[in-house]
Amino acid sequence: MRILLAEDERALSRALIKIFEKNNYSVDAVYNGEDALFFLESGNYDIAVLDIMMPKLDGMTVLKKIRAHNNPIPVIMLTAKSGVDDKVEALDSGANDYLTKPFDTKELLARIRAATRQKHTPDCRINVGNITLDRSKYELSSPYGSFRLTSKEYQIMELLMINPYNILSTEKVMERVWGFDSDTEINVVWVYISYLRKKLSALSSDIEIKVRRNAGYSLEKKNDKKIKN
Numbered sequence: 370m371r372i373l374l375a376e377d378e379r380a381l382s383r384a385l386i387k388i389f390e391k392n393n394y395s396v397d398a399v400y401n402g403e404d405a406l407f408f409l410e411s412g413n414y415d416i417a418v419l420d421i422m423m424p425k426l427d428g429m430t431v432l433k434k435i436r437a438h439n440n441p442i443p444v445i446m447l448t449a450k451s452g453v454d455d456k457v458e459a460l461d462s463g464a465n466d467y468l469t470k471p472f473d474t475k476e477l478l479a480r481i482r483a484a485t486r487q488k489h490t491p492d493c494r495i496n497v498g499n500i501t502l503d504r505s506k507y508e509l510s511s512p513y514g515s516f517r518l519t520s521k522e523y524q525i526m527e528l529l530m531i532n533p534y535n536i537l538s539t540e541k542v543m544e545r546v547w548g549f550d551s552d553t554e555i556n557v558v559w560v561y562i563s564y565l566r567k568k569l570s571a572l573s574s575d576i577e578i579k580v581r582r583n584a585g586y587s588l589e590k591k592n593d594k595k596i597k598n
Contacts, residue, residue: 370485370504371395371527373417375405375431376447377424385418388474393507394481395524397545402426409435413531414442415504416485418477421448421455429462436463443484445477495530498576498590500569502530511572521546522568525561529578529588538585562586 372389376382377400389396397412399405403425409417417435419428426434432444445466446459456467465484468477495502499511507523509516518526524546528537539558547553566578579587 370415371413373405373408373412373414374398375423375428376420377401390520392478393520395520395527402428402431405431406434409440409442416443416481418445418447421446421450429459432462432464445480445484497530497533497588498574500572500574500576502526509568511574513573516568521561522564526565529586533588536581536585536587
């Protein structure tokens with residue numbers, strides 16, 4: 370499952386990211402409403418967790434904008450406000466649930482499960498060539514076998530598979546998988562790319578992760594020259 374977390378309190382955001390990843394969720398974190406709206410319009414998420422009070426655009430505005438564009442993604446609103454009027458506005462604006470800070474993370478996880486339980490997910494599996502990525506199991510498979518991926522492996526492979534033939538820079542992969550403010554060394558991206566290339570080879574994959582010098586990485590059919598910039 371892939372989550373977009375929009376929370377401007379950095380400490381809370383980091384804590385939630387750790388909890389989500391511990392529960393095998395893939396998570397992108399942003400810290401203002403404008404970035405949340407951009408990611409929701411350009412990404413493919415199973416659920417969004419939005420703080421109401423954020424800079425640039427508040428969470429309520431983000432919610433109203435995505436609903437105006439008929440985006441059906443389940444949304445859970447987080448807020449320090451406990452007033453009934455705020456809850457009513459959020460729910461009437463299209464939120465699936467509303468959680469008041471401070472909250473127990475077990476309750477948040479339960480609400481995420483509940484909000485996504487009934488969601489129709491025809492794209493639970495991504496197929497490129499003879500390779501399938503099962504988003505519900507974190508499993509990479511081919512007719513010749515399968516591997517259960519780690520959280521980081523899964524996030525990188527999903528990013529590549531929903532953007533086939535597109536060059537993704539190391540910086541973009543780093544930002545999407547480790548987050549904007551990560552202290553992790555950027556060469557860790559290559560380490561995980563190497564892990565994935567070995568798994569694809571072991572699966573007799575007809576696709577491969579190509580390394581574009583000074584540009585990034587792209588997922589392509591073997592011996593295929595087609596490429597998008």
